[in-house]
Amino acid sequence: MRIGVITFPGSLDDVDAARAVRLAGGEPVALWHADHDLRGVDAVVLPGGFSYGDYLRAGAIAARSPLMQDVVAAANGGLPVLGICNGFQVLCEAGLLPGALTRNSHLHFRNRDQVLAVERADTAWTQDYETGQRIVIPVKNGEGRYVAADADLDRLEGEGRVVFRYEGGNPNGSSRDIAGVTSENGRVVGLMPHPEHAIEDLTGPSTDGLGFFTSVLKAVVNA
Amino acid sequence: MSRVVVDVVLKPEISDPQGQAVLGALGRLGHDSIRSVRQGKHFVLEVDGTPDEAELKQIAETLLANPVIEDVELHLGA
Numbered sequence: 001m002r003i004g005v006i007t008f009p010g011s012l013d014d015v016d017a018a019r020a021v022r023l024a025g026g027e028p029v030a031l032w033h034a035d036h037d038l039r040g041v042d043a044v045v046l047p048g049g050f051s052y053g054d055y056l057r058a059g060a061i062a063a064r065s066p067l068m069q070d071v072v073a074a075a076n077g078g079l080p081v082l083g084i085c086n087g088f089q090v091l092c093e094a095g096l097l098p099g100a101l102t103r104n105s106h107l108h109f110r111n112r113d114q115v116l117a118v119e120r121a122d123t124a125w126t127q128d129y130e131t132g133q134r135i136v137i138p139v140k141n142g143e144g145r146y147v148a149a150d151a152d153l154d155r156l157e158g159e160g161r162v163v164f165r166y167e168g169g170n171p172n173g174s175s176r177d178i179a180g181v182t183s184e185n186g187r188v189v190g191l192m193p194h195p196e197h198a199i200e201d202l203t204g205p206s207t208d209g210l211g212f213f214t215s216v217l218k219a220v221v222n223a
Numbered sequence: 224m225s226r227v228v229v230d231v232v233l234k235p236e237i238s239d240p241q242g243q244a245v246l247g248a249l250g251r252l253g254h255d256s257i258r259s260v261r262q263g264k265h266f267v268l269e270v271d272g273t274p275d276e277a278e279l280k281q282i283a284e285t286l287l288a289n290p291v292i293e294d295v296e297l298h299l300g301a
Contacts, residue, residue: 056286056287060286060289064286092291093289098291099291100289100291100292102233102237102292103240103241104240105238105240106240107240107241107244147237147291148291149236149291173238173240
């Protein structure tokens with residue numbers, strides 16, 4: 001199973017994401033933002049970081065990169081895509097996920113271990129979890145406040161497209177405690193917290209994040 | 224060559240913590256008459272020939288601003 005990890009100028013967590021793919025049993029494939037080549041991967045991860053230094057808006061310029069045109073086309077065809085932190089911002093800017101990520105309401109960069117409630121355990125990236133399960137993974141962002149128009153938030157909740165909500169405190173002021181959302185077909189998922197930093201006891205607060213990367217391996221087999 | 228100015232501001236319903244922080248600083252400096260601050264972005268584009276309004280509108284609405292959270296004002300011949 002070949003899982004692509006895109007590196008943009010300013011990506012930070014691409015190596016961690018590739019390591020998570022490998023520990024889950026997949027083969028990580030390095031993808032470069034400026035290529036028009038998905039290298040035949042079965043799924044794609046957009047990692048955390050500060051692509052283009054967050055210039056213009058976080059994720060805005062990366063979302064217009066050459067490779068993202070291929071990612072958008074492939075995602076619309078059912079390719080599983082996961083956006084973590086800056087990757088989530090890129091997916092929203094690219095129009096693959098609804099809403100936008102804005103400056104944290106308290107203006108501080110927030111870095112801590114975060115409890116999330118899993119609301120959707122049937123997406124391509126969450127099927128190894130159970131609905132209602134609580135997981136602990138790190139959150140670290142300065143522009144992680146999820147916003148959308150109230151009518152759009154109502155629609156998202158009505159369609160069951162909220163995948164994760166913050167528990168035990170909202171780290172950034174996100175509307176309705178939303179930490180992650182999915183596309184209509186459940187193949188594209190974006191979230192601000194970092195599952196790739198919670199895959200080994202030595203370095204993470206838990207190994208709860210590994211389930212993202214084992215889930216997608218099954219989703220690809222069953223597609 | 225002509226100049227085109229694009230102003231981008233957060234939609235009124237989107238809270239602006241940076242603007243609120245500026246407002247707080249103004250209060251501490253004694254500027255008690257300032258009621259509200261909204262922070263935005265100001266782009267100055269230099270364009271060859273006569274600006275194509277439709278093209279500039281598209282640039283403003285699809286790249287310079289994110290229509291989910293921001294409103295945009297285009298000023299041709301600025």
